[in-house]
Amino acid sequence: MFLRHPARFVALPVVLLVTAAARCSSSNADAASAASDLPPAAAPASGPKISAAKFCPALLAKVKGYVKVPLDALEANDETNDAMHTGEDGYVSCTYGHDPDGYRVTIGMHAGDMSKYEGTTEPGFVPLAGFGDHARAYDASIRWVDVVRASTACETILTMADENLTERDWKQVGGKMCNAAFDLYQ
Secondary structure (H helix, E strand, O other), X not given: OOOOOOOOOOOOOHHHHHHHHHHHHHHHHHHHHHHOOOOOOOOOOOOOOOOHHHHHHHHHHHHHHHEOOOXXXXXXXXXXXXXXXXXXXXXXXXXXXXXXXXXXEEEEEEEOOOHHHXXXXXXXXXXXXXXXXXXXXXXXXXXXXXXXXXXXEEEEEEEOOHHHEOOOOXXXXXXXXHHHHHHHOO
């Protein structure tokens, strides 16, 4: 398993991050040694210039329709203010939640190489039908949905109880949130 969601991406309880990091540590070392034998990867395809300041408030209005609890905008990042994605056209990340309750919804959009969002052979991933060209869900210490359409990927991370969602199946809600993000992403 690989962890694409560093601590700055979404506020998660420390125990979730430690659990996920522990599962990743041995596979990261193997991947690093294997990657050193490969030729340098091509730069990811560029996507549209997305302003988190405009995209995230518009998406919040749609995401609120999928949850029963209050959501506030907590974080809005794009290629201009996220050090990990500086200069990456097509990147935007929006985190919504309600403090002090601690639940979160984070939706990230990425353009370029989609191979890291499509596989379901890694432990914890299951295919998710009905969304985009490829979709999968991960249900463990972190629950997230990846949906790929053409050369764009959406990730939805849900850290809230199922009873706070308008549907009991968090995977369907995550897929629908990605569909809402795709509708705004241009």
